[in-house]
Amino acid sequence: MIATGGAIGILGGGQLGRMMAMAAAQLGYRVIGYAPAGDNVAADVSHDFIEAGWGDKQHIAEFAARCDVVTWEFENVPLSAVGAVPLQLLAPHPRALETAQDRLKEKRFVEGLGGKPAPYAAVDSEDDLAGAADRIGTPGILKTVRDGYDGKGQWRIASMRDVESFRFPGRPCVYEGFVDFETEFSVILVRGQDGEVRFWDSTENVHQDGMLATSTLPAAPLIADQVDEARQIAAQCAEALGYVGVLTLEFFATRDGPIFNEMAPRVHNSGHWSIEGAACSQFENHIRAICGLPLGSTDTRYEQVEMRNIVGEDALTAHELLAETGEPHLHLYGKAEAREGRKMGHVTRVANARS
Ligand code: AMP
DSSP states (O other): OOOTTOEEEEEOOSHHHHHHHHHHHHTTOEEEEEEOSSOOGGGGGSSEEEEOOTTOHHHHHHHHHTOSEEEESOTTSOHHHHTTSOGGGBSSOTHHHHHHTSHHHHHHHHHHTTOOBOOEEEEOSHHHHHHHHHHHOSSEEEEESSSOOTTTTEEEEOSHHHHHHOOOOSSOEEEEEOOOOSEEEEEEEEEOTTOOEEEOOOOEEEEETTEEEEEEESOOHHHHHHHHHHHHHHHHHHHHTTOOEEEEEEEEEETTEEEEEEEESSOOGGGTTHHHHBSSOHHHHHHHHHHTOOOOOOOBOEEEEEEEEEEGGGGGGGGGGGGSTTOOEEEEOOOSOOOTTOEEEEEEEEEEEOO
16 A cells, blocks of 8 residues: 555656646645646646656656656557566556557457447558458548547548548558447546445547537446446456556447447546545545555446547637536636647536435
8 A cells, every 4th residue: 555645657748647746635645747848738747747758768767756656547568668667666557558559459458348339440551541441341441550549540541432542650550330329428446455346327428529518427228238248248357457557448239139349448537527526536446546545436426427628729718607506516627739630638527426
């Protein structure tokens, strides 16, 4: 167990690190962040923040030497950087990052545990793409194997005509059949050092342009029907990875059951509602798990919950939301520039407290 006043290292400096650092401070820990120079909004709320490159092994080792435990808030932290942190300090185990950073590895891993991804094929050239689209069919989506997020590094392939005119990005990709889903949901769990697993309720997630727009409870009945199967797969993944902390798996709810989309070895945008909507948030439970503290209840506290992302210039007028009735909970991440398509904050609305 990490004692009060202990230091938690967080690799990455974005909003997930910021909200994790706030939860850590509440529990009496100091956070030391590490990320390359940039708009590291976690630094505003951290005890200390080191800006240095992922390739700077000496700085990473010095950072780690000051920490009692080291975690991450960003799944694309290079494995070589994580490797500069002594393994016994890391939680979760870096094998989770290794799996999730590679879409092919991730799909094979989940498939091996009984999960069902959309039909897919590895694609390394225009010829491969033509073959994959022919076999799997169109429409489909081509995704880079590495470094994609929020719909970036993805191309919709509507028809074979699109395949013919497509300029291959020159990086390993995976072609996926387009899933004709009814709706989307995620399973977010926390696993403690003793292997105990708790799940938050699964919200219904709506995406716009490949990016999460809203997460809502209660979710559609189809999601409620499919959550148990999805949870079983997620729990098996966590166990196989010897996972400690918060783990997220995203699913498509289809008429034929849950189809696995992707795994995030971290707290997740679709769990932000848990700050006000659940007894213990994903951020606090992640900190509790990696510090060896008892896990908190994941129970939902309201009959209705909605989390809505605030993107781009909408952040400039977001304070106006505070005038609304119903006490919306506004979270702004303090990012310097309200660029189009950039997550700037979120607002959570809750109603009808559960007794
Ligand atoms: P991803 O970054 O892979 O999570 O994709 C972001 C969003 O794009 C998903 O949440 C879906 O809304 C959509 N999407 C991704 N892959 C597929 C697919 N194979 N079929 C249908 N929609 C998809």
